[in-house]
Amino acid sequence: MKKVEICAPAGNLPSLKAAVDNGADAVYMGFSGDTNLRNFPALNFTEDEVHKAIQYAHNKEKKVFITVNSYPQEKELPLAYEAVDKAYSLGADAVIASDMAVLSYIQGRYPEKRVHLSVQASASNAEAIEFYRRHFGIKRVVLPRVLTIDEIRALRAETNVEIEVFALGLLCINSEGQCFLSSYITSESINTYGACSHPKFIDFVEEDEGEFKILSNGVVLNKYSPMEEVAYPTPCKGRYYNKATGQLYNAIQDPESLNVLEILPEIIQAGVDSIKIEGRQRSRTYVEQVVRVFREAVDNYYESGSCRVSPSKEQHLQSLFEGLAPTYGCYKGK
Amino acid sequence: MKVTLGPIPFLWEKERILSFYKEISETSVSTVYLGEVICSKRSVLGIDTIEAIAHMLSDAGKEVVVSTLGLITHRDELNFIESLCRLPLNIEVNNIGALNLCPDKSRVIGGPHLAIYNAPTAKFLTGLGIRRIVFMPELSQQAIESLSLSVPSVEKEIIAFGNLPLAFSWRCYTARALNLSRTNCAIVCKKYPSGMPLETMEGMALFNINGTQLMSEQKVCMIEQIDILRTLGIGHLRIIPQEHHTSDIAEIFSKTITGVLDRPAALEALKRFAPAGVSNGWFYGRAGWEYVDKASAKISAAPAS
Numbered sequence: 001m002k003k004v005e006i007c008a009p010a011g012n013l014p015s016l017k018a019a020v021d022n023g024a025d026a027v028y029m030g031f032s033g034d035t036n037l038r039n040f041p042a043l044n045f046t047e048d049e050v051h052k053a054i055q056y057a058h059n060k061e062k063k064v065f066i067t068v069n070s071y072p073q074e075k076e077l078p079l080a081y082e083a084v085d086k087a088y089s090l091g092a093d094a095v096i097a098s099d100m101a102v103l104s105y106i107q108g109r110y111p112e113k114r115v116h117l118s119v120q121a122s123a124s125n126a127e128a129i130e131f132y133r134r135h136f137g138i139k140r141v142v143l144p145r146v147l148t149i150d151e152i153r154a155l156r157a158e159t160n161v162e163i164e165v166f167a168l169g170l171l172c173i174n175s176e177g178q179c180f181l182s183s184y185i186t187s188e189s190i191n192t193y194g195a196c197s198h199p200k201f202i203d204f205v206e207e208d209e210g211e212f213k214i215l216s217n218g219v220v221l222n223k224y225s226p227m228e229e230v231a232y233p234t235p236c237k238g239r240y241y242n243k244a245t246g247q248l249y250n251a252i253q254d255p256e257s258l259n260v261l262e263i264l265p266e267i268i269q270a271g272v273d274s275i276k277i278e279g280r281q282r283s284r285t286y287v288e289q290v291v292r293v294f295r296e297a298v299d300n301y302y303e304s305g306s307c308r309v310s311p312s313k314e315q316h317l318q319s320l321f322e323g324l325a326p327t328y329g330c331y332k333g334k
Numbered sequence: 335m336k337v338t339l340g341p342i343p344f345l346w347e348k349e350r351i352l353s354f355y356k357e358i359s360e361t362s363v364s365t366v367y368l369g370e371v372i373c374s375k376r377s378v379l380g381i382d383t384i385e386a387i388a389h390m391l392s393d394a395g396k397e398v399v400v401s402t403l404g405l406i407t408h409r410d411e412l413n414f415i416e417s418l419c420r421l422p423l424n425i426e427v428n429n430i431g432a433l434n435l436c437p438d439k440s441r442v443i444g445g446p447h448l449a450i451y452n453a454p455t456a457k458f459l460t461g462l463g464i465r466r467i468v469f470m471p472e473l474s475q476q477a478i479e480s481l482s483l484s485v486p487s488v489e490k491e492i493i494a495f496g497n498l499p500l501a502f503s504w505r506c507y508t509a510r511a512l513n514l515s516r517t518n519c520a521i522v523c524k525k526y527p528s529g530m531p532l533e534t535m536e537g538m539a540l541f542n543i544n545g546t547q548l549m550s551e552q553k554v555c556m557i558e559q560i561d562i563l564r565t566l567g568i569g570h571l572r573i574i575p576q577e578h579h580t581s582d583i584a585e586i587f588s589k590t591i592t593g594v595l596d597r598p599a600a601l602e603a604l605k606r607f608a609p610a611g612v613s614n615g616w617f618y619g620r621a622g623w624e625y626v627d628k629a630s631a632k633i634s635a636a637p638a639s
Contacts, residue, residue: 071451074480101454121449125406127431134434135458146504151407158409174501174548175405177449181500181541183472184550184622187615191472192451213535217621220534240541242511244530251532251543252507330504334516 003302005274007065007164008291011043011281016053016064018288023295026063028096029053029280034076035083036067037120038280039194047086054091063093069118071099071177071191081105088113096142098177103136116140116164120177120191126158133161140164142276144176145258149270149331156271165267168290168317169278171258171329173236181235181252186217197234214238229323231255259318259326264297264307267331286320293317335560335569336364337587338491341401341426342575343499343544345376345523348383354575355387359394361581362588365570366391367426369401369418371447372547373506374411375521381417388423401426404447405502405546424465439463446470446493447502451477453484460485467491468572471498471554474619475562482567490567494556495583495604496574497529497542497549498613498622507543516546528577531610539610540623550622555612557590557600558628579607597628 008024010016019027030036032044045053050066057064066087072080080102087095088110097103098118106115119142123129132138140162143152156163172179179196183189186201201217213223214233221238224230231237236252258278260267267275275298277290293314297307318326339358342351358366368384368391370376379387388398400423402415412431419425419436427433428447436442443466450456450467459467466489469478482490506516508523511530523545530543531551539551556563556571563571571591573584586603589595595603605612615624 071449073477074452077452077454099449099451099455100458101452104454104458121430122405123430125408125412125429125431127412127434128406128429131430131434146405147407154408173505174503178404178447179501180472180498180622181548183616184498184500185540187619187621189472191449219538219540219623220536223535239535240532241535241537242530242532242543244526244543245511247511248535249511251511251541252548253505334504334506 001302004268004272004298006291006294006298007274007276008287009169009277009280009282010053010287011038012045012284013049013053014284015282015287017056018284019291020057020060020062022288022291024062024291026065026093026274027053027057028065028067028276030067030069031083031086033079034192034194035070035072035080037069037118037190037194038067039070039198040281041199043281047090050086050090050092058091064091065094065096065116066092067096067118068102069096069098069120070194071120072101073192076192077101084110094139100136103132103138107136111137114139116142118142119144119166122146122175122177124175126155129155129159129161133159140273145172145329146175147330148333149263149266152267152272153270162273163271164274164276165272166258166329167260167264167267167275167277167294169258171253171256171327173253179236182216185219185235197232202233229255231323255324256327257321257324258329259321260328260331261293261297261307261309261314261317263328263331265301265305268298268301289320290317335564335571335591337362337584337591338365338570338572339363339367339580339584340493340496340572340574341367341369341371343372343497343547343549344527344529344577345373345378345521345545346527347524348378350527351379352387354580355391357581358584359391359396361584363396363573363584365397365399367399367401371401371404371428371445372502373523373545374403374414375516375519376523376545377414381421384418385421388421397424399424399426399443401445402428402432404428404445404499405504406431407504426468433462440465444468446499450481453480456481456485460488465489466570468493472616472622475566475617476619478566478568478617486567489569491570491572492556492563492568493554493574494571494587496553496576497551498554498574499547500541500550501548503546503548506546507548508545511543550613551610552613552623552625553608553610554614555601555604555608555625556614556617557587557604558597559614559617560590560597576607583607
């Protein structure tokens with residue numbers, strides 16, 4: 001029986017090795033710069049590092065997917081095309097893309113190569129997936145985090161395209177590729193620039209009585225006391241006054257992160273081909289630990305039907321998301 | 335240049351919708367987009383009613399377009415869109431799934447929710463036969479220019495006034511504010527015909543909750559940029575419906591286009607319909623909520639209310 005694939009993140013070479021050594025079947029990563037959606041300082045791979053990464057993974061019969069999943073504007077297109085060329089020439093098993101120009105380029109230049117549709121394309125229904133399959137030959141879709149398990153099962157029955165879903169990590173509450181909150185506050189588009197709430201816009205300012213406020217490009221996202229743990233300040237995690245109800249609250253999303261460990265059997269049974277772990281911006285230790293837990297859970301499932309791992313491991317897994325409560329997102333209902 | 339009216343973003347009572355379009359039929363608006371873009375649970379208008387409104391507006395000389403959902407997650411929603419495609423009307427698609435469904439691409443208008451960021455994408459879509467593109471609100475003047483030049487033969491539209499669409503979610507933010515889930519929402523968004531404004535902890539207006547959508551609370555206002563937009567090949571200026579004064583806003587745009595009203599007077603008049611401030615920052619490559627004053631090229635902050 002073919003097991004569900006574990007697709008792990010890597011932001012640097014040590015993380016890639018950790019993923020491969022601890023049981024990932026595939027690793028996804030990107031080149032440095034704004035061709036991909038984790039454009040953070042000191043993160044991602046040079047060409048030489050990609051070469052080493054692919055060699056390392058292929059030696060152990062693991063796959064490497066390269067993300068070229070931002071939406072390039074005109075002047076950035078050559079860079080995106082170049083990233084595609086490099087990825088395939090270095091031996092990547094697939095490129096993950098969302099923009100139709102990039103997809104067209106791949107289709108025209110590398111018709112025999114594998115391309116996956118990025119979550120950023122937000123293809124959340126069978127007709128959208130079919131459009132990308134028909135026109136661009138996608139072999140796999142990474143589903144946006146807007147579907148219940150029942151909806152994923154229904155999709156499975158309607159398409160032969162492989163399905164990859166998110167299993168763990170930071171959670172976009174809004175449909176990916178269609179969220180402009182950070183861009184509205186900072187001017188920098190997530191889609192074209194590849195980073196939500198980039199650190200360069202964030203300021204922590206100490207106020208009276210030790211209270212801090214967090215600003216993004218001068219706009220207040222939150223205030224907190226030094227005793228409180230706060231999530232990384234993306235606009236969706238901010239606290240706002242709702243003028244219609246008078247509440248001050250996390251109007252968009254509580255500080256929470258996705259963790260499907262307990263419902264993994266249902267997700268596998270829905271017919272997905274790959275489960276994805278978020279966190280290219282995280283450390284080697286994070287990658288090592290999350291991959292190890294998910295490897296054990298998946299193997300247990302195929303041996304015994306249960307994804308149980310020891311409670312201490314489960315607890316430890318969530319402790320990697322400091323200050324964030326675990327959630328199933330909308331997998332179990334909306 | 336033509337003035338168009340976008341789909342009503344908020345959920346209104348059926349009677350209000352009917353009287354709204356009656357009023358619009360008497361304005362100089364050239365094109366009216368009808369239908370639900372935000373949430374499939376809001377089906378107050380059946381196909382019959384949409385058809386009846388479309389007839390009334392066509393008789394008044396308007397181009398009528400039926401708009402479709404931005405986020406689609408199940409087959410029922412696709413089936414509904416398929417039946418809308420059977421109406422003898424142009425269709426605004428806001429999701430690639432809807433584009434795939436619509437058999438006659440020459441009736442398709444690519445809505446503001448499609449990710450069209452560069453010329454090859456615009457050319458690919460127009461190559462399929464789509465007739466008009468509504469540019470995404472976050473595009474800068476430079477981006478609009480290169481896109482526009484790449485597809486000279488299709489019609490181009492931008493959102494020129496109103497709350498901007500900022501995000502779609504599976505979650506209903508209106509239900510969340512009232513401690514309900516989306517599944518058991520009882521369509522409570524109907525009680526908020528202008529949405530729920532959100533302010534920062536220091537009183538700056540910022541977002542607006544509209545069911546599963548987040549919008550801007552500032553209203554984009556492109557009245558000072560009409561001449562630039564014209565040179566960029568934009569032929570259609572979209573007004574987003576709001577609870578009050580929509581037809582007044584449309585008339586201000588019409589009169590400005592025809593030169594009856596001057597820009598400063600038009601801007602002053604429009605500001606009265608935007609209590610949380612006007613914005614145009616994205617056009618100038620700035621934060622979306624900012625307003626760049628054309629005359630002085632100064633940035634004015636959105637006022638705290």
